[in-house]
Each structure stands twice: as C-alpha cells, then as structure tokens.
Amino acid sequence: MFGPSHKIFLGLVLVAALPEWNPASAQRQDHTEASELTSQRLRGQGWWPTKVDNAREEFVGTAACAACHKQVALTQRGTPMAHAAARASESEVLRSNPTLTFSTPPFQTLITSERVSSKYIVSGGGESMSGQLLWSMGAGVKGQTFILNYLGILFESQLSYFPSINGLDITPEHPRGTPQHLESAFGAPQSDKAVQRCFACHTTASTVRRQFDPDRATPGVTCEACHGPGARHAKAMRANRFKAGTDAILDPGSFGPVQLVDFCGACHRAPLDVTSAKDFTPLNIRFQPYRLSKSRCWSRPDLRITCVACHNPHERLVREAGFYDAKCIACHSAAATHATIDGPHNSQPGKPLTCPVSNEHCVACHMPKYQDPQFHGSFTDHDIRIVRLGDQYPL
Numbered sequence: 335m336f337g338p339s340h341k342i343f344l345g346l347v348l349v350a351a352l353p354e355w356n357p358a359s360a361q362r363q364d365h366t367e368a369s370e371l372t373s374q375r376l377r378g379q380g381w382w383p384t385k386v387d388n389a390r391e392e393f394v395g396t397a398a399c400a401a402c403h404k405q406v407a408l409t410q411r412g413t414p415m416a417h418a419a420a421r422a423s424e425s426e427v428l429r430s431n432p433t434l435t436f437s438t439p440p441f442q443t444l445i446t447s448e449r450v451s452s453k454y455i456v457s458g459g460g461e462s463m464s465g466q467l468l469w470s471m472g473a474g475v476k477g478q479t480f481i482l483n484y485l486g487i488l489f490e491s492q493l494s495y496f497p498s499i500n501g502l503d504i505t506p507e508h509p510r511g512t513p514q515h516l517e518s519a520f521g522a523p524q525s526d527k528a529v530q531r532c533f534a535c536h537t538t539a540s541t542v543r544r545q546f547d548p549d550r551a552t553p554g555v556t557c558e559a560c561h562g563p564g565a566r567h568a569k570a571m572r573a574n575r576f577k578a579g580t581d582a583i584l585d586p587g588s589f590g591p592v593q594l595v596d597f598c599g600a601c602h603r604a605p606l607d608v609t610s611a612k613d614f615t616p617l618n619i620r621f622q623p624y625r626l627s628k629s630r631c632w633s634r635p636d637l638r639i640t641c642v643a644c645h646n647p648h649e650r651l652v653r654e655a656g657f658y659d660a661k662c663i664a665c666h667s668a669a670a671t672h673a674t675i676d677g678p679h680n681s682q683p684g685k686p687l688t689c690p691v692s693n694e695h696c697v698a699c700h701m702p703k704y705q706d707p708q709f710h711g712s713f714t715d716h717d718i719r720i721v722r723l724g725d726q727y728p729l
C-alpha cells in the first residue's frame with residue numbers, strides 16, 4: 335500500500351525540482367509548479383474553490399454574470415456541475431417519485447414527498463425514525479444522496495437514488511450488510527466539518543465568513559464556486575475599469591498545468607489529497623486528478639494534458655471517443671515537435687511515441703471504463719496507459 339504512494343509522491347517532488355523548461359507549444363507560463371494539498375491551497379491568499387472566508391455581499395450570483403458572459407452562462411447552466419445539489423423542495427427526482435421504498439430486513443425505508451416537503455422514514459422491530467429530507471446531492475447522472483435532518487443532526491442517507499435502476503439502493507461506501515440498528519439503517523451522522531465540506535463541493539456560498547449557512551446557499555457549482563465571489567469584478571466592469579475588473583476575479587486560464595489540475599482537484603481531489611489520505615482503493619477511480627497524475631503522460635506536466643485540455647468546464651461532458659483523439663495526437667504524433675516526448679522522460683529520446691495499434695478512438699483502449707456495482711454505473715480511468723487483458727486496476 336505504501337509502495338505506490340511513496341513512488342508517486344517522490345515523482346511529484348522530482349518534477350518540481352527539475353530545471354525551468356518551456357515548450358514552445360505551451361503558450362502560458364508555468365508558474366509555481368509544485369502540486370499542493372487542497373488544505374494548503376485554501377490557506378493561501380486569494381480565492382480557491384471551496385474557500386469559506388468571504389462575506390455574502392461579495393457574491394452576486396450567476397444572473398449578474400450572465401448579463402455580460404451570456405454564452406458561457408447559457409452552456410454552464412446545462413452541466414451536471416451546475417446541478418450538483420438541489421433543495422428537497424426543488425428536486426426533480428422527489429417530485430416525480432412521491433413515494434420511494436426499499437427494504438433492508440428487518441428495516442423498511444419510505445421516502446414520501448408532498449408538494450414542498452419530503453420525509454425519510456425508517457421502521458422495523460416496532461421502532462421508527464423519521465427525518466426531514468433537506469437536500470439531495472448529485473445531479474443524478476449516476477445517483478443522488480440525501481441530507482437528512484433528525485432532531486437538528488444532519489445525516490447522509492443510508493439509501494441513494496440511482497436513475498439507472500429508477501430506484502433506491504445502499505449509498506456507496508456505506509455498510510452493505512444487515513443494519514445493526516435503526517440508526518444505521520437511517521444513515522450516517524455527519525460532523526459539522528463533513529457537512530460543510532459536502533456543501534462546499536456541491537453548492538456555492540454555503541459557508542460565508544466561516545459561518546455555515548446552507549439555507550442561503552446557491553445550489554450547484556456555479557460561476558462563483560470556481561471563479562470566486564464576483565461583486566467587485568462586476569461593479570468594476572460596469573464602470574469600464576478593466577484592470578480593476580480583471581484583478582478582482584480569478585482566471586484559472588492564467589495557471590500552469592499543475593495548479594490547473596489542483597484547481598479542479600479542490601473538489602475532484604488533488605493528487606496529494608489522495609496520496610496523503612492513502613486512499614488506495616478501487617473507488618479512487620472517481621478522483622481524476624490523482625489518476626491522471628499516475629499516468630506517464632503526466633510525467634512532464636504540460637497544458638495539453640490538464641483537465642481543461644479535454645473538458646470545457648462551461649459545457650457538458652463529451653461522450654464520443656473520437657472527440658478526444660486530437661487531444662492525444664497533440665503529443666502523440668510524428669508531427670508533434672514536443673519537448674515532453676523528445677525530452678528526458680522518453681524512453682526512446684527523439685522518437686515521439688505513436689500507437690502501433692490504431693490511429694483513432696484512443697480513449698476507448700487507453701482510458702478504460704470500470705463498472706462499479708455500488709454506483710450502478712461506470713467511471714473512466716484517467717490513468718492513461720496500455721491496458722492488457724487480465725491487468726489488475728493499478729491503485
């Protein structure tokens with residue numbers, strides 16, 4: 335268990351210690367380029383996603399951004415990230431399923447929704463426990479998990495809704511055996527810190543000035559969850575104070591590759607977040623920044639292999655394998671004059687690596703999808719590599 339993590343960690347340190355190197359093709363400057371823990375990033379100056387220090391008045395909301403960034407706002411609204419949370423009263427799933435039931439003998443669970451209120455009731459052995467269903471987390475691409483209020487304590491529901499089975503099943507990572515008692519059939523009580531982190535990743539401005547205030551949170555990952563509070567930016571831009579305006583908003587487009595991947599990693603889990611927590615189980619397939627950092631393609635971080643090289647955070651995920659070919663070929667082609675491929679990391683210096691097997695649909699073979707029965711769905715492995723039949727999933 336320690337072996338691989340140790341190697342990865344050393345690999346990252348080594349990369350940071352290499353001399354300055356600027357590929358001609360990388361337009362933007364490589365700034366401070368050591369990977370960091372999200373907790374370290376959050377202690378730094380300025381905005382970082384999931385930060386909790388700003389005041390409510392510093393946020394203006396997506397509608398204000400949309401006045402000037404119409405196109406971005408239009409497409410971002412359609413992404414699962416923008417719908418990563420919903421109040422129970424606004425949840426599509428609960429509205430269209432007024433009753434949901436599930437049995438984990440000896441307990442039965444019933445979720446009932448009437449107009450704006452939903453209840454989560456577990457009964458069995460002559461007892462019952464009932465809580466108010468406050469929020470549903472997850473856009474419902476794979477599943478939704480509920481935040482329950484039981485006598486002022488917030489629980490993560492033992493059951494989640496999965497669209498692929500159009501029903502309930504055990505929440506991933508929760509115990510799957512026979513529940514020992516009523517409470518474990520109900521859910522897992524969350525510490526204040528865990529709940530705040532949950533909302534920080536799934537909503538916008540849920541904690542302000544370090545005060546958790548979910549009632550006034552904006553559901554989902556909206557503009558200001560990534561770019562930081564924008565009231566000052568909007569005000570300056572309205573007054574045509576361009577310099578003050580750009581200074582007042584975070585533009586991740588100015589980042590080098592390591593910082594850019596750590597940026598998405600504030601929620602998707604940065605490489606060091608995973609290695610320091612020793613999270614070496616197959617479930618870490620969900621932590622793309624960590625998986626990518628294991629890949630040899632990342633052996634020399636480069637803007638052509640960051641999250642935004644393949645994904646526009648303002649648009650929906652592209653599901654056609656062919657779309658990604660150009661992203662790979664940017665480095666893996668005889669034409670790509672590229673220091674990474676020709677440099678010290680290439681086992682055959684001077685010879686760009688090209689595929690002996692195929693010249694299209696690269697991701698279908700080199701970024702395999704793994705089915706996870708707990709999620710009733712599959713995840714894409716971002717550890718880009720040669721996969722041979724019978725290979726174990728590399729933790």
Ligand code: HEC
Pocket residue numbers: 394395396398399400401402403557558561563564565567568569571572579580581583584585586
């Ligand atoms: C009054 C118009 C206006 C409003 C409102 C506005 N912006 Fe901007 N924004 C601009 C202009 C003008 C620029 C500079 C040109 C460009 O990049 O589009 C800009 C640039 C940006 C940039 C790039 C910054 C850079 O350094 O290049 C980001 C990110 C951004 N805006 C986000 C937001 C967000 C988030 C909101 C809402 C909180 C918002 N804007 C509201 C006008 C506005």
Ligand code: HEC
Pocket residue numbers: 383384414415417418419471472473474475476534535536555559560597598599600601602641642645646647650651
């Ligand atoms: C503030 C937290 C946060 C940040 C920062 C963040 N994400 Fe996400 N992202 C999420 C959450 C939460 C989901 C899950 C949405 C859902 O419920 O399906 C998600 C889902 C996604 C998806 C999957 C969409 C789908 O169709 O299933 C992609 C792709 C993605 N994010 C890319 C990025 C990229 C690229 C970045 C960095 C530029 C980034 N994210 C930064 C929170 C975040």
Ligand code: HEC
Pocket residue numbers: 471472473474476477478479480490494524528529531532533535536600601602603620621
């Ligand atoms: C550190 C940030 C973070 C925290 C904390 C967090 N999530 Fe998420 N969550 C994400 C991201 C990122 C995704 C998208 C994962 C993916 O599909 O790649 C996600 C996805 C989900 C999904 C959709 C299923 C899936 O995996 O795609 C559900 C449901 C969910 N989270 C519920 C919760 C609940 C409930 C809590 C707290 C009790 C929580 N999450 C805490 C970042 C976070």
Ligand code: HEC
Pocket residue numbers: 396399400403406407408410411415555556557558559560561585586587588642647648
């Ligand atoms: C998941 C994180 C995330 C969210 C949510 C997000 N952005 Fe961005 N945005 C980014 C990143 C990362 C970049 C830099 C992209 C790059 O350089 O390739 C960016 C770039 C920009 C830019 C400058 C370049 C461009 O594309 O015009 C503007 C303006 C902008 N975002 C506005 C917005 C607005 C408005 C919203 C809300 C409607 C929003 N963003 C939501 C991550 C996000």
Ligand code: HEC
Pocket residue numbers: 595598599602620622623624626639640641642643644645651652653654655658661662697701712713714715716
């Ligand atoms: C070289 C291209 C590439 C890069 C770089 C990349 N992705 Fe992906 N990503 C993909 C492909 C391909 C898919 C699967 C699309 C499909 O078929 O559904 C995907 C899917 C996803 C999903 C949906 C969940 C899943 O497992 O299928 C999320 C979330 C995501 N990527 C986040 C990220 C983040 C965060 C980063 C940066 C660490 C990143 N990606 C970097 C190509 C890439």
Ligand code: HEC
Pocket residue numbers: 630631632633634636637638639658661662663664665666674675679680681682687696697700701718719720
């Ligand atoms: C930023 C440039 C870059 C991009 C983009 C890139 N790679 Fe790579 N890739 C590399 C480098 C560098 C190596 C390692 C070369 C070496 O060590 O000899 C590598 C190695 C590989 C290997 C061999 C891995 C092994 O374990 O032997 C495969 C397969 C691969 N890449 C496939 C892909 C695919 C598929 C894509 C697109 C999804 C992609 N790469 C995108 C730079 C890149």
Ligand code: HEC
Pocket residue numbers: 659662663666687688689690691692693694695696697698699700720721
């Ligand atoms: C049908 C599956 C498949 C597809 C599609 C595919 N590859 Fe491969 N690729 C392989 C296999 C298998 C190997 C290992 C070949 C061997 O070592 O005999 C490989 C090897 C590689 C290597 C390592 C070459 C070396 O010299 O070590 C790279 C780089 C690579 N592929 C990139 C790509 C790129 C880029 C694409 C898309 C343009 C792609 N592959 C499409 C199966 C595939």
